Structures are given as structure tokens and as C-alpha cells.
Amino acid sequence: MPSLDSLAAFVQPFVTNGALPTTLVVGFLLTLFSKYIAKGSGRTLGLTVATLWSLALVTGFTLRLGDANGTANYVWFLDPALWTDSIVVGANWTLNAALFIPAGFTLAMFLRSPVRAVLTLSLGSFLIESVQQITSVGIPDPSDFVANSVGAVAGAIVAVVVLTVRRLGRR
Numbered sequence: 774m775p776s777l778d779s780l781a782a783f784v785q786p787f788v789t790n791g792a793l794p795t796t797l798v799v800g801f802l803l804t805l806f807s808k809y810i811a812k813g814s815g816r817t818l819g820l821t822v823a824t825l826w827s828l829a830l831v832t833g834f835t836l837r838l839g840d841a842n843g844t845a846n847y848v849w850f851l852d853p854a855l856w857t858d859s860i861v862v863g864a865n866w867t868l869n870a871a872l873f874i875p876a877g878f879t880l881a882m883f884l885r886s887p888v889r890a891v892l893t894l895s896l897g898s899f900l901i902e903s904v905q906q907i908t909s910v911g912i913p914d915p916s917d918f919v920a921n922s923v924g925a926v927a928g929a930i931v932a933v934v935v936l937t938v939r940r941l942g943r944r
Contacts, residue, residue: 796833800826816883824879831876831894835901835911835921869920870927873898877928882936887929894925 803825811821873894881890898921905911 792834794833796829799832800829803829814883820879820883824876824883827876827879831872831897831921832901834872835898835905835917866916866920869917870924873921873924874928874931877925878932878935879928880925881929881932887933890932891922891925891929895922898922898925 804822807818807822807825810816810825811818814821876894877887877890880894881887884890884893895918898918901921902913902915902918906913
């Protein structure tokens with residue numbers, strides 16, 4: 774098991790390279806519109822805010838404003854060499870998957886459709902990796918895309934379980 778020092782060393786660049794500030798800025802901006810989004814969607818304000826903040830977290834930690842050190846030489850989704858390691862589970866892969874679990878859960882609850890939530894987050898992940906390619910903000914990687922999609926599926930499964938338990942409790 775990794776020590777707290779090694780975990781802190783792993784997480785530190787995410788905070789110093791703009792992940793936390795980006796998350797906070799995006800989250801607060803989205804929160805300004807949460808009342809209108811909740812009213813327009815017919816969802817509760819709490820669920821709307823939770824969904825928006827989970828999306829802000831995904832945005833902040835995948836498009837870090839201070840991290841313009843991209844090194845990709847090829848278009849990420851066309852490079853077969855990059856795909857060979859896309860299912861190798863390591864710290865980065867696990868962190869990416871864990872990051873998308875709350876987004877998968879809250880978006881599935883918000884949309885009331887786990888399939889649409891997973892498709893939306895997978896498409897969003899694809900777009901994030903593509904933006905990283907174009908802007909050199911971050912490093913585009915198929916393993917991130919796979920991990921993000923797996924996290925979205927895991928979160929959506931939790932939402933299905935919660936909704937099922939809720940429905941069974943009402944009977």
C-alpha cells in the first residue's frame with residue numbers, strides 16, 4: 774500500500790497545475806445557473822448542484838489550466854501504440870475511473886437514464902482528450918478515455934441500484 778507521502782506526491786501536481794482552481798472556477802460558474810437549470814429540468818436544486826459540481830470536478834482535473842505540457846505526437850485515438858496500455862490499471866487509471874464515478878452517478882440520477890449518462894460522459898471524455906491533443910493542455914491518452922468510461926459506467930450502476938431500491942421501498 775502506498776504511503777501518505779507518495780500519495781501526496783502523486784496528487785500535488787494536480788493541485789499546483791491548476792486542477793483545483795479550475796474545478797472551483799467552473800463549479801462556481803455552473804452554480805450561478807443551477808437554480809435555472811433545476812427549474813428548467815424539473816430536478817431538485819440539490820441534485821442539480823451535485824451534478825454540476827461532479828462535472829466541474831471532471832473538467833477541472835482533466836483540463837488543468839496551468840498544465841500546458843502536452844507531449845502527444847500523434848492523434849491520440851488513432852495511435853495503436855497508445856491503445857496497447859489502455860486497460861493497464863495503475864494509479865492514474867484508477868484516479869481517472871474514480872473521478873468519473875460521481876459524475877456517472879449524479880448525471881444518471883439527473884437525466885434519469887443511466888445509458889444516456891454513460892454515453893454523455895464517454896463522449897465528453899473523448900472531447901476532453903481531443904481538446905488536450907489540440908491545445909497541448911494535458912496529455913491525451915486512450916487509457917484515460919477507457920478509465921473515464923469505466924468510471925461513468927460504475928457510477929451509473931450505483932444510480933440504477935439506488936433507483937431500484939427506492940422503487941422497491943415505495944411498494
